[in-house]
Amino acid sequence: MTRSWAEGAVLYQVYPRAFADGDGDGIGDLPGVTARLDHLAGPPDSLGVDAIWLSPFYPHGGVDGGYDVTDFTGVAPEYGTLADVDRLLAASHGRGVRVLLDLITGHTSDRHPWFAAARTSRANASRDWYLWADPRPGPAPPTNWVAAFGGPAWTLDPGSGQFFHHSFYPEQPDLNWRSAAVREEMAKAMRFWLDRGVDGFRADAIEFLIKDRRLRDNPPAGPPLLPWSAEPGGLRRRWTRNQPGLAGVFRHLRRVTDEYPDRILLGELYAPARQVAAALGGARADGLHLGLDHQLAKSAWDARAFRRAIAAAERHLAPPLSPTWAFSNHDLSRHATRWGTERARLAALILLTLRGTVCLYQGEEIGMTDVAPAPDARADRPGADRAGRDPARGPFDWDEAARQRSDHESLLALYRGLIDLRRRSPALRHGSLSLLRGLPPGVLGYERLLGAERLTVLANMGHRRSVVRLPSGQPDVLLSATDLNQVHPAGGKVELDADHGVVIG
Numbered sequence: 001m002t003r004s005w006a007e008g009a010v011l012y013q014v015y016p017r018a019f020a021d022g023d024g025d026g027i028g029d030l031p032g033v034t035a036r037l038d039h040l041a042g043p044p045d046s047l048g049v050d051a052i053w054l055s056p057f058y059p060h061g062g063v064d065g066g067y068d069v070t071d072f073t074g075v076a077p078e079y080g081t082l083a084d085v086d087r088l089l090a091a092s093h094g095r096g097v098r099v100l101l102d103l104i105t106g107h108t109s110d111r112h113p114w115f116a117a118a119r120t121s122r123a124n125a126s127r128d129w130y131l132w133a134d135p136r137p138g139p140a141p142p143t144n145w146v147a148a149f150g151g152p153a154w155t156l157d158p159g160s161g162q163f164f165h166h167s168f169y170p171e172q173p174d175l176n177w178r179s180a181a182v183r184e185e186m187a188k189a190m191r192f193w194l195d196r197g198v199d200g201f202r203a204d205a206i207e208f209l210i211k212d213r214r215l216r217d218n219p220p221a222g223p224p225l226l227p228w229s230a231e232p233g234g235l236r237r238r239w240t241r242n243q244p245g246l247a248g249v250f251r252h253l254r255r256v257t258d259e260y261p262d263r264i265l266l267g268e269l270y271a272p273a274r275q276v277a278a279a280l281g282g283a284r285a286d287g288l289h290l291g292l293d294h295q296l297a298k299s300a301w302d303a304r305a306f307r308r309a310i311a312a313a314e315r316h317l318a319p320p321l322s323p324t325w326a327f328s329n330h331d332l333s334r335h336a337t338r339w340g341t342e343r344a345r346l347a348a349l350i351l352l353t354l355r356g357t358v359c360l361y362q363g364e365e366i367g368m369t370d371v372a373p374a375p376d377a378r379a380d381r382p383g384a385d386r387a388g389r390d391p392a393r394g395p396f397d398w399d400e401a402a403r404q405r406s407d408h409e410s411l412l413a414l415y416r417g418l419i420d421l422r423r424r425s426p427a428l429r430h431g432s433l434s435l436l437r438g439l440p441p442g443v444l445g446y447e448r449l450l451g452a453e454r455l456t457v458l459a460n461m462g463h464r465r466s467v468v469r470l471p472s473g474q475p476d477v478l479l480s481a482t483d484l485n486q487v488h489p490a491g492g493k494v495e496l497d498a499d500h501g502v503v504i505g
């Protein structure tokens, strides 16, 4: 079986608005990304990533950081032009870096011409490209469904007297994926970019594409099992997420992608590993190629919790499937803020030694933390239960990156070293992962194995210095460490301070 280039690869998420400004208008743009490619790949002191995922640069309605698209095949003027996309693709491919675009399948902006047409009348030909329903007596929304950012997931369209459904902001009406026309239109948009040479897509909010046909009310969530599993409004998304029919949509998207050689689909999921596996098509592996697993991003800094999430991925995403890990993205508080800057080095060592694909978020490699945006400059509207996402979208700190580039003990140097190790080591990139047992409390450990190559990763996530015995027969060559000056395995064991870790092989 041939393995996709993305398996085991290191992806890098670029949020164009905050990455690099090429034209001096104060807003990051596509020429800015092209001009900064040296940071990502090419020269020996670059990070050495395999691919970039570009968050949306399409024309948009201005309410959801570009995720409210008004034209799926255009470029918003502040980000550049189609020619700038072509130049970015050529420059990236020229240095062996693939490029994924964001594919926003679930909804359009309410200013998209499709929606403008659909809302003109109940008889409009594109009416059923969206989800409409009559009010309940009251008049009240058709169901109790709650939008991800708070408030009802339905908004009344006064012209037609019907409500339209939106999983996110009211300005983002959900598309109806049971409509053949919607599937075909989205396929056209995909081919438009695939023809231009993009290497695939990160498919947005893919769990929500199909909703219950019978419009049943969601049940109460009950006490959350884990703090983050509470759904907005205290409801379980029983009828709005992960519905039957989704697998068919994924197979459709997969077929379109597979019309082109070597392209991939990476789905955005916030689901447990079992559901990620289902999205990949289970044993048939005919769904999405990859699904972002956010279980670690949502986890506390706790060795047992990490162990559980990794074990679940090993159980449900065993080969030929594989997990995709990220600790940060444009929607979450940055992990250096969540877990603490003193843990950024160990977090990097864990992330870049896991089995599967790894997705970095711009700025984590230089230890960026959340920023406090001026209240009057707020771009993201806070939801009912959230403070808004601007803090994770602060401008990339190029001065700091330049300083770290010439410092061989910097966090950037550690990322570079780990990515290089991952590239050179078949066991790290493609080998199996087995969790080690019997380690001191607070220590996470696993072995990566392929053929005769065997690596051991040990990470002290606890608060105390710990002495860890190496697995028997493990050579004690230090391949990477959070602190190369201090940590040295010897005599079959290694002493690790809190927040320190090693890769031994």
Ligand code: NOJ
Pocket: 064, 065, 067, 068, 104, 168, 204, 205, 268, 330, 331
């Ligand atoms: C997920 C995106 O990552 C997020 O930024 C966006 O708000 C929602 N999908 C809605 O498109």
Ligand code: MG
Pocket: 021, 022, 023, 024, 025, 026, 027, 028, 029, 078
């Ligand atoms: Mg600009």
